[in-house]
Amino acid sequence: MPSAGVANLRRDNAGLVARAVFDEPGVSRSDLVEVTGLSAGAVTKIVSHLLSQGVVREGAPTTSSVGGRPRVPLRPSDEPYRVIGIHIGLRWLVGALADLGGTIVHEETVAHGSTKPGPVLDGVAALLDRLERVAGRRHVVAAGLSTAGWVDSRRQVVVANPDIGWVDVDLRPLLAQRRYATHVDSTVRALASAESRFGTSRGVDDSVQVFVGNFVGSAASHRGVIQRGSHQAAGLVDHLPVGAPGPVRCRCGRSDCFGVLATDLAVAEQARRDGLIGESGQIEDLLELWRSGDRGADRLLRRRAVQVGRAVGLLANLYDPDTVVVSGHVAQEQHLIDLHKGAAERLERADIVSRLVHLTALGEHALTRAPAAVALAAFYQDPLGALGALGSA
Numbered sequence: 001m002p003s004a005g006v007a008n009l010r011r012d013n014a015g016l017v018a019r020a021v022f023d024e025p026g027v028s029r030s031d032l033v034e035v036t037g038l039s040a041g042a043v044t045k046i047v048s049h050l051l052s053q054g055v056v057r058e059g060a061p062t063t064s065s066v067g068g069r070p071r072v073p074l075r076p077s078d079e080p081y082r083v084i085g086i087h088i089g090l091r092w093l094v095g096a097l098a099d100l101g102g103t104i105v106h107e108e109t110v111a112h113g114s115t116k117p118g119p120v121l122d123g124v125a126a127l128l129d130r131l132e133r134v135a136g137r138r139h140v141v142a143a144g145l146s147t148a149g150w151v152d153s154r155r156q157v158v159v160a161n162p163d164i165g166w167v168d169v170d171l172r173p174l175l176a177q178r179r180y181a182t183h184v185d186s187t188v189r190a191l192a193s194a195e196s197r198f199g200t201s202r203g204v205d206d207s208v209q210v211f212v213g214n215f216v217g218s219a220a221s222h223r224g225v226i227q228r229g230s231h232q233a234a235g236l237v238d239h240l241p242v243g244a245p246g247p248v249r250c251r252c253g254r255s256d257c258f259g260v261l262a263t264d265l266a267v268a269e270q271a272r273r274d275g276l277i278g279e280s281g282q283i284e285d286l287l288e289l290w291r292s293g294d295r296g297a298d299r300l301l302r303r304r305a306v307q308v309g310r311a312v313g314l315l316a317n318l319y320d321p322d323t324v325v326v327s328g329h330v331a332q333e334q335h336l337i338d339l340h341k342g343a344a345e346r347l348e349r350a351d352i353v354s355r356l357v358h359l360t361a362l363g364e365h366a367l368t369r370a371p372a373a374v375a376l377a378a379f380y381q382d383p384l385g386a387l388g389a390l391g392s393a
């Protein structure tokens with residue numbers, strides 16, 4: 001038996017190599033020597049172990065035009081492990097299974113009966129059970145949960161989500177029963193985490209993620225680390241003034257706040273008032289109308305994009321990032337010009353707006369890829385430890 005110190009060092013080095021493969025799928029063993037600073041012998045040994053454990057897999061060897069030894073690309077394994085990502089939204093839960101490379105392989109949506117914490121958390125427990133069943137013989141190695149508002153990821157507590165009336169909702173009792181590690185974060189921080197791995201802010205040091213859904217949120221990353229603040233409350237942007245006062249009064253008393261003017265709820269409400277969609281119509285109905293070429297729908301969505309742009313401009317002044325990534329339904333290629341317009345109205349350096357403000361590249365599964373990315377980031381801190389814990393559970 002190796003001593004505990006040596007065993008820990010081996011685990012740390014295995015984590016280093018596995019993370020490098022996750023960060024740069026397709027790397028070869030010689031790339032890994034360069035990236036990790038480990039010896040060629042150590043890398044060979046660790047890669048063999050990670051292959052035997054099913055954490056990484058080999059692709060087809062390639063030879064360069066100048067000849068030499070074939071290069072064997074290494075990628076995160078698509079079998080036999082899964083991570084779970086669950087997004088707790090205003091109207092529904094969305095849950096998914098992803099492989100170790102972050103590709104979503106299964107996704108399902110469950111509508112809430114009520115937004116009260118009890119029924120929603122029962123729904124999350126049932127969804128976790130079902131996703132574990134869908135995973136079948138594949139082992140779930142970690143799960144990530146995300147929801148909007150002020151979320152304390154250390155304590156796994158939703159401190160406040162005023163829009164649905166959640167205060168100090170503790171997720172630990174629900175999650176503690178699982179045999180794999182669980183992680184909780186706010187929707188927008190989870191999106192920022194996924195975006196920096198798979199999306200627009202990949203390789204960017206300083207970025208700001210802005211999410212506009214039924215709620216709004218932001219997450220600033222400095223040197224690749226998401227800033228959480230002293231009380232895990234950094235990035236709450238509900239009360240940024242973004243336009244002329246609207247019909248809904250914010251809980252702060254004003255009517256020009258980002259959180260009441262520019263959300264999916266607000267724009268759907270306006271569309272109902274304007275008679276564009278039916279009385280029970282939602283954002284999806286408005287988007288469908290817009291895709292069919294409706295001018296009224298386009299006008300509404302463009303106005304919203306300008307409002308979101310103003311929030312983006314204010315945030316860019318605060319953080320001076322390399323990139324601002326906008327996600328949610330507002331992130332439409334056709335409305336990027338309106339986002340830029342709104343941002344330029346507020347930016348001190350309006351000339352850089354088109355270099356600065358970009359749309360998400362996370363695609364249709366963004367809301368589940370995000371919490372899955374949180375789970376994966378934690379898994380890759382100590383993959384062999386996570387698998388060992390699973391075996392001894």
Ligand SMILES: [Zn+2]
Binds near residue numbers: 250253254
């Ligand atoms: Zn307000």
